Amino acid sequence: MFRLDFRGTLKRLLNLERTKMSSDTGATSAALALARTLRMGTSLIHVGSEPDATTGAVVPPISLSTTFAQASVGDLPGKLDPNSFGLGYDYSRSTNPTRGSLERCLAAAEGAAHGVGFSSGVAAISACMQLLKPGDKIIAMDEVYGGTQRLLSKVVTPLHGIEVTYMDFTDPSISSSDVQDASMIWLESPTNPCLKITDISRISSLNPNAITVVDNTFSTPYFQNPLQLGADVVVHSCTKSINGHSDVVLGMVLTNSSSLYSSLRFTQNAVGSVPSPFDCYLTLRGLKTLHVRMSYGAANALSIAHFLDSHEGVEAVMYPGLTSHPQHELAKAQMKGGFGTVVTVKVKGCTGTFLSSLKIFVVAEGLGAVESLVSCPAKMSHHGVPAEKKKQLGIDENLVRLSVGLESIDDLLKDLDDALNAGFKARQI
Numbered sequence: 242m243f244r245l246d247f248r249g250t251l252k253r254l255l256n257l258e259r260t261k262m263s264s265d266t267g268a269t270s271a272a273l274a275l276a277r278t279l280r281m282g283t284s285l286i287h288v289g290s291e292p293d294a295t296t297g298a299v300v301p302p303i304s305l306s307t308t309f310a311q312a313s314v315g316d317l318p319g320k321l322d323p324n325s326f327g328l329g330y331d332y333s334r335s336t337n338p339t340r341g342s343l344e345r346c347l348a349a350a351e352g353a354a355h356g357v358g359f360s361s362g363v364a365a366i367s368a369c370m371q372l373l374k375p376g377d378k379i380i381a382m383d384e385v386y387g388g389t390q391r392l393l394s395k396v397v398t399p400l401h402g403i404e405v406t407y408m409d410f411t412d413p414s415i416s417s418s419d420v421q422d423a424s425m426i427w428l429e430s431p432t433n434p435c436l437k438i439t440d441i442s443r444i445s446s447l448n449p450n451a452i453t454v455v456d457n458t459f460s461t462p463y464f465q466n467p468l469q470l471g472a473d474v475v476v477h478s479c480t481k482s483i484n485g486h487s488d489v490v491l492g493m494v495l496t497n498s499s500s501l502y503s504s505l506r507f508t509q510n511a512v513g514s515v516p517s518p519f520d521c522y523l524t525l526r527g528l529k530t531l532h533v534r535m536s537y538g539a540a541n542a543l544s545i546a547h548f549l550d551s552h553e554g555v556e557a558v559m560y561p562g563l564t565s566h567p568q569h570e571l572a573k574a575q576m577k578g579g580f581g582t583v584v585t586v587k588v589k590g591c592t593g594t595f596l597s598s599l600k601i602f603v604v605a606e607g608l609g610a611v612e613s614l615v616s617c618p619a620k621m622s623h624h625g626v627p628a629e630k631k632k633q634l635g636i637d638e639n640l641v642r643l644s645v646g647l648e649s650i651d652d653l654l655k656d657l658d659d660a661l662n663a664g665f666k667a668r669q670i
């Protein structure tokens with residue numbers, strides 16, 4: 242008896258909500274239109290974090306439920322629409338309110354109509370590969386994240402029959418005929434770890450039939466919006482600057498194309514590599530300070546790049562904000578208001594002594610965090626890249642990637658100075 246009453250009440254409630262939603266049909270598009278008019282600093286804080294409709298909570302609660310009540314079988318207005326403001330959910334692998342909040346927020350920042358969240362950056366990259374079919378061809382920038390190269394060479398080609406070739410897209414002689422047979426063009430700009438810059442508009446326009454994907458992890462939407470430069474899809478490892486606190490692994494794919502969006506949503510549900518609601522909540526919280534973290538971190542990074550440029554313990558500095566960077570002018574035109582928080586250097590002397598002498602920079606995989614991190618890509622993130630390719634790209638053992646955090650710049654400069662001097666002396670003994 243109680244059960245029947247309960248079901249009746251629930252049904253009435255859901256019908257009420259549905260009526261509210263249908264009288265509100267313009268609400269979703271109005272909210273998205275409003276999000277587009279906001280500056281990034283405002284949209285990062287408010288989009289996806291609207292006060293909770295039932296309690297007024299300014300921080301919307303984390304939606305942990307795996308499953309959602311249905312008024313009658315399949316009666317789910319707004320299904321598959323993470324912008325449906327609390328309606329249309331059936332099962333959290335398919336859609337989840339907290340994940341939807343994060344998807345909306347990052348989509349607004351990238352100027353995208355759609356965002357699709359995944360359990361890691363690599364899972365997001367893998368979902369993009371599933372837009373292709375056997376026999377298709379990917380042309381990728383010659384220097385991309387080591388994990389992307391591993392996925393391409395060990396999974397995408399042998400298991401899915403997709404051909405992959407690499408090209409140096411910084412080469413100005415590359416023309417349409419070079420990419421005519423590509424079904425997908427895969428870019429990173431700046432690249433990991435040597436920070437090469439690709440002209441996204443130019444490369445995206447070379448083959449209108451190819452899906453151009455930009456891994457925008459290093460720039461974040463704060464410094465670069467590839468969709469506005471002509472790319473079809475943007476990928477983020479939100480594990481890095483988007484979350485920014487080294488405590489979540491998560492990825493996102495963003496697009497303005499409704500057909501690509503429905504394929505990506507299908508993959509998200511069918512393959513099932515979805516992030517947990519708690520990780521989405523933490524990432525949404527991190528995203529609220531993206532603009533402040535990126536502008537402060539990039540100012541630290543620029544100071545460090547200048548300092549290292551004139552240090553006797555440094556052989557070379559790579560940073561798109563330095564006039565000595567080969568694509569500095571392109572970076573200035575393509576990026577907005579800064580050049581990111583990663584600085585790559587080739588150190589002189591003993592790299593091991595340099596790394597072990599650092600006291601503030603933590604030797605660790607990863608980047609884009611509030612704390613400064615340092616890594617040796619040849620032995621860490623790009624460990625699996627074949628030795629001859631590493632040599633060709635200049636990913637040598639004395640190449641060190643600094644992920645500049647938000648500590649006081651004087652402490653960071655002193656840390657680097659002391660460690661470089663120690664490393665330099667170690668060689669001279």
Ligand SMILES: Cc1ncc(COP(=O)(O)O)c(C=O)c1O
Pocket residue numbers: 361362363364386388429433456458459477478479480481490491492607622
């Ligand atoms: C540029 C880039 N893309 C993607 C990834 C993979 O992201 P995740 O570690 O979240 O799977 C990384 C990781 O370092 C990266 O640097």
